[in-house]
Amino acid sequence: MLAVRDLKKRFGGLQALRGIDLDVPDRTILGVIGMNGSGKTTMLNCINGIYRADSGSIQLAGEPLIGREVHQVAALGIGRTFQVPRVFQRMTLMENMDVAQVGARASEAERDDLSAYWLDKVGLLRLRHNYAEELSGGQQKLVELARIMVAKPRLILLDEPFAGVNPELARMLIGLIAEIPVEHGCSVVLVSHDLTSIYQLSHHIIVMNEGAILTQGNADTVRSDPAVIEAYLGA
Numbered sequence: 001m002l003a004v005r006d007l008k009k010r011f012g013g014l015q016a017l018r019g020i021d022l023d024v025p026d027r028t029i030l031g032v033i034g035m036n037g038s039g040k041t042t043m044l045n046c047i048n049g050i051y052r053a054d055s056g057s058i059q060l061a062g063e064p065l066i067g068r069e070v071h072q073v074a075a076l077g078i079g080r081t082f083q084v085p086r087v088f089q090r091m092t093l094m095e096n097m098d099v100a101q102v103g104a105r106a107s108e109a110e111r112d113d114l115s116a117y118w119l120d121k122v123g124l125l126r127l128r129h130n131y132a133e134e135l136s137g138g139q140q141k142l143v144e145l146a147r148i149m150v151a152k153p154r155l156i157l158l159d160e161p162f163a164g165v166n167p168e169l170a171r172m173l174i175g176l177i178a179e180i181p182v183e184h185g186c187s188v189v190l191v192s193h194d195l196t197s198i199y200q201l202s203h204h205i206i207v208m209n210e211g212a213i214l215t216q217g218n219a220d221t222v223r224s225d226p227a228v229i230e231a232y233l234g235a
């Protein structure tokens with residue numbers, strides 16, 4: 001679904017990405033871990049068009065993405081959430097959901113049904129007529145996830161979805177992310193410092209360090225890799 005080759009990005013004198021290669025097969029979850037500043041968010045920003053990569057290639061199901069604007073990447077089927085959720089504060093939750101369906105070939109009733117379905121999935125249906133600004137930061141993260149899902153994406157990029165989310169909501173979120181590939185036919189790139197969730201959810205994991213991939217593999221491989229233990233886990 002997603003293929004990244006030799007992706008490089010520099011900010012002035014800082015080489016933030018030093019040639020990243022990765023593949024996310026259809027209906028799988030790629031976990032991304034790494035120390036602060038290792039380039040995880042920069043990589044997501046290059047994939048969804050916030051930053052223009054200096055070199056390399058990014059393809060979604062064979063479609064090249066580099067050089068496309070954020071809205072064009074979204075229209076090709078990539079949804080994105082942020083460390084600090086970007087929901088429309090002065091809109092109700094239903095209005096937030098509807099904005100994400102602009103251009104969808106669906107009636108108002110169909111759009112409302114889909115909005116309600118996803119708000120229910122994230123446990124916020126009862127608050128559908130509340131303004132987003134009335135919700136906690138953790139709840140806003142759930143709204144953001146629900147909002148990207150109503151656009152029926154082929155791939156979603158989740159940046160620290162569990163940070164600032166209380167344990168009960170986090171458990172619900174883990175269950176929800178786990179079923180997204182199979183039930184909704186969507187691949188996931190999951191950036192998180194929460195190793196337990198990453199190990200539990202990911203089909204494949206990459207460990208980033210100073211803009212490069214330090215190691216990769218399944219949870220067992222990554223957990224036991226001496227370079228990861230030394231560089232990332234510090235133990």
Ligand SMILES: Nc1ncnc2c1ncn2[C@@H]1O[C@H](COP(=O)(O)OP(=O)(O)OP(=O)(O)O)[C@@H](O)[C@H]1O
Pocket residue numbers: 011014016034035036037038039040041042043
């Ligand atoms: N717009 C920017 N301008 C200059 N430097 C930037 C910019 N964005 C990121 N960087 C730098 O690039 C490096 C990688 O940052 P990035 O945010 O991608 O790391 P990260 O792995 O997501 O970190 P964290 O876990 O703290 O979110 C850091 O040194 C950061 O300061």
